[in-house]
Each structure stands twice: as C-alpha cells, then as structure tokens.
Amino acid sequence: MKVVELFDFGFDNIASDRVKRSTRLGKAAYVLFRQGASKVNPVAIWMDSVLAVMDAANSYMAYKQEEEITKQLKYELSSLRQVLSNLEKQLKIEKEILEKESEYRISQFDAQLKKMSSNNVQLLREIGEARVSIDTLIKVVRNLRQNPLKNALALKDLENSLDNLLLSQLQCLVQSLDEN
Incomplete structure (x- = not known):
C-alpha cells in the first residue's frame, strides 16, 4: 500500500504553470482569430500542447493520489467498524455476565x-x-x-x-x- 499525505492542500500551486499556460493559450487563440494562422508561432502551439498533455498527466496523477487516499480512508473506516462491532459484542457479553451475577446474588x-x-x-x-x-x-x-x-x-x-x-x-x- 502506498503512503499518501492525507492532508496535502497544495497551496504552493495557486499561481501555477497551468494558469500561466492558460493565459498564453488565450493570447494565442486571440492572435489566431484576429490575424490568422500566419502570425501564430507553431513552436509555441506545440509547446502549449506538450504542456497541456503534461498538465493532463499531472491531473491524472493527482486523481490517482486522491483515489488512493479514499481507498485508505475506506479501509480505515472498515477497520474502525470492525473494532466497534467487537467492542459492542464484548459489552454485550459483559452485560450478560453482570446480569447473571446480580441474579445469583439476589x-x-x-x-x-x-x-x-x-x-x-x-x-x-x-x-x-x-x-x-x-x-x-x-x-x-x-x-x-x-x-x-x-x-x-x-x-x-x-x-x-x-x-x-x-x-x-x-x-x-x-x-x-x-x-x-
């Protein structure tokens, strides 16, 4: 089982590359619509697409990380439910023992x-x-x-x-x- 940080809020990615790339992509789309295909740099578009694929891979990895966290939390929940069930059984047995002891004393x-x-x-x-x-x-x-x-x-x-x-x-x- 992988060990995953449960409470990683990711505040370090507020102004990440995704925001910067989205801004560049918007500018490129504006230039493309405004002036035509002749003014757009193909290397910039190719770099944007590579960055988009990398961002998609990063998003997929973040999704898998969250999925692993969910899996671990579900496992922990099931183990806690089992512990609770065992404690309820133990409490029931102790209650029966106390009832029998009190009946005997009476x-x-x-x-x-x-x-x-x-x-x-x-x-x-x-x-x-x-x-x-x-x-x-x-x-x-x-x-x-x-x-x-x-x-x-x-x-x-x-x-x-x-x-x-x-x-x-x-x-x-x-x-x-x-x-x-």
Whole structure:
C-alpha cells in the first residue's frame, strides 16, 4: 500500500504553470482569430500542447493520489467498524455476565433471608415452648415464697436462675425482632 499525505492542500500551486499556460493559450487563440494562422508561432502551439498533455498527466496523477487516499480512508473506516462491532459484542457479553451475577446474588440474599426468617420463627417457637416450663417454674417459686422458712437458700438460687432465664429470653426476643 502506498503512503499518501492525507492532508496535502497544495497551496504552493495557486499561481501555477497551468494558469500561466492558460493565459498564453488565450493570447494565442486571440492572435489566431484576429490575424490568422500566419502570425501564430507553431513552436509555441506545440509547446502549449506538450504542456497541456503534461498538465493532463499531472491531473491524472493527482486523481490517482486522491483515489488512493479514499481507498485508505475506506479501509480505515472498515477497520474502525470492525473494532466497534467487537467492542459492542464484548459489552454485550459483559452485560450478560453482570446480569447473571446480580441474579445469583439476589437468589443468595433471598435464601439467606428465608433461612434467617425460618431461624427466627424456630427461635420464637422454642421460646414459646420454654415459656410453658417457665410458667410452671414461676408457680413453684410462688409456692416456695409462701413458706419462706423452708429452703430459703434454694429459693434464692431458684429466683436468681429464674431472673437470668427471663432476662436471656427477653434479649433473644428483642434481638430476633430487631433482625426482622
């Protein structure tokens, strides 16, 4: 592939030989029409025709140069379109991966919430079942309080244990309600 200057504006050819030759050709045509063929110099006409052929060859070369530039630009455009297509495919794949990851995370969070919810329900059920035994224990403590002289030391230990049990039960309830 040829390397061609993409942005060659050609300001150096503003007053080129083409303009000068066109002026001479106009003068020669004027002399030819005005005075006839006898006053026109054949060498000048031959030189003008040679210059015209050279100008045509120069124009053809400029055309080919512009054609090569167009070809290179089209090639660059096609390569940029391919890069864009590849980037779009990559972006689509990354989007699908992110969607699948987010679906997986959401399902994991849902599973954790269900597990925590079932754990809380189970904890509340166990506390409710323990509540029945605590109620019977409270009744026993009330009966022992009515006879304070018998087993006073055992009554104190039983009251402390009952208070600790009630306190831990309340803490479990508050914690499970805070998590919900």
